Amino acid sequence: MRYDEIDDKHDPFPMMVMENPEHSPTQCYFRNDEYGVWLYHANCIEFMDILIKKYPEGKFDMIFADPPYFLSNGGITCHAGKMVKVDKGQWDKSNGPEMNHEFNMTWLSRCQKILKPNGTIWVSGTHHIIHSIGYAMQQLDMKILNDITWEKPNPPPNLSCRYFTHSTETVIWAAKNDKAKHCFNYDAMRKINYGKQMKSVWTLPAPNGNEKDFGKHPTQKPIALLERIILASTNEGDLVLDPFCGSSTTGVAAILLNRKYVGIDLEDDYLQLSKKRLEEAIKKSSVKDKEVHLCEIISQ
Numbered sequence: 001m002r003y004d005e006i007d008d009k010h011d012p013f014p015m016m017v018m019e020n021p022e023h024s025p026t027q028c029y030f031r032n033d034e035y036g037v038w039l040y041h042a043n044c045i046e047f048m049d050i051l052i053k054k055y056p057e058g059k060f061d062m063i064f065a066d067p068p069y070f071l072s073n074g075g076i077t078c079h080a081g082k083m084v085k086v087d088k089g090q091w092d093k094s095n096g097p098e099m100n101h102e103f104n105m106t107w108l109s110r111c112q113k114i115l116k117p118n119g120t121i122w123v124s125g126t127h128h129i130i131h132s133i134g135y136a137m138q139q140l141d142m143k144i145l146n147d148i149t150w151e152k153p154n155p156p157p158n159l160s161c162r163y164f165t166h167s168t169e170t171v172i173w174a175a176k177n178d179k180a181k182h183c184f185n186y187d188a189m190r191k192i193n194y195g196k197q198m199k200s201v202w203t204l205p206a207p208n209g210n211e212k213d214f215g216k217h218p219t220q221k222p223i224a225l226l227e228r229i230i231l232a233s234t235n236e237g238d239l240v241l242d243p244f245c246g247s248s249t250t251g252v253a254a255i256l257l258n259r260k261y262v263g264i265d266l267e268d269d270y271l272q273l274s275k276k277r278l279e280e281a282i283k284k285s286s287v288k289d290k291e292v293h294l295c296e297i298i299s300q
Ligand SMILES: C[S@@+](CC[C@H](N)C(=O)[O-])C[C@H]1O[C@@H](n2cnc3c(N)ncnc32)[C@H](O)[C@@H]1O
Pocket: 042, 043, 044, 045, 066, 067, 068, 069, 091, 217, 219, 220, 221, 222, 243, 244, 245, 246, 247, 248, 249, 250, 264, 265, 266, 267, 270
């Protein structure tokens, strides 16, 4: 059955894309309709083009994107106390600042179109790409709402001793355009910040060992970061997209918070890891476990 022939009546969430565009396998890798979880093996740009045709008014309440940082270019870093080359994979190699910016404009413009009118997008990155992302958002007339500084309390040391220790990443939060009436759960944020207004600097540790039980992704984000993002900007039942989902940290947090999730990645190894993590989150997601988990988040 072709994608165009699938209608909302016969499919609880008609996003099973069977077309094969030029650079994209575009296959559903894992789905759980009851929990609202869909994982796709696809090139997110071609995948979003298909969705835009089907949903010209927008489909997603929120997008979290953690795109390639383009930093795997022969530099060194410290991993587990050892000096290692930065090589996260072919997907992370730079093509020069102009091409990298063009890539960012390409996927970001698709995200803007596929957001619902009041939807918002969060994009995380280091200095290697975050300035291009901010500029692209301005070029696309998105409305930048905040730039969050995620501070890591235990960053790896700087081995060269010629720079400050890199200890932050930036997450830009933006609305589709300046007409959007975006969702911000102010009270929930104040509650987890001991009754005070939540500031734009968030101190949260990198993913712990438990979060890597099924294997590692080289740029895996902590679940606590995604939980805060999802809690701040969506409501229960909302639909969240992660176009560069990696190990599906966004999906795990979405399941724990009763949101629906669509994840996309190009790499088979990461999809396998995602599937394992999503299945585990679904298993854990009994009401009792969820209550315990949320208490843990709130007391952090
Ligand atoms: C920075 S990582 C995301 C890590 C993720 N946030 C996590 O917590 O595991 C970026 C991911 O984007 C994927 N990727 C790169 N280009 C892509 C594309 N055009 N379409 C879909 N996925 C892509 C890579 O395979 C990689 O897993």
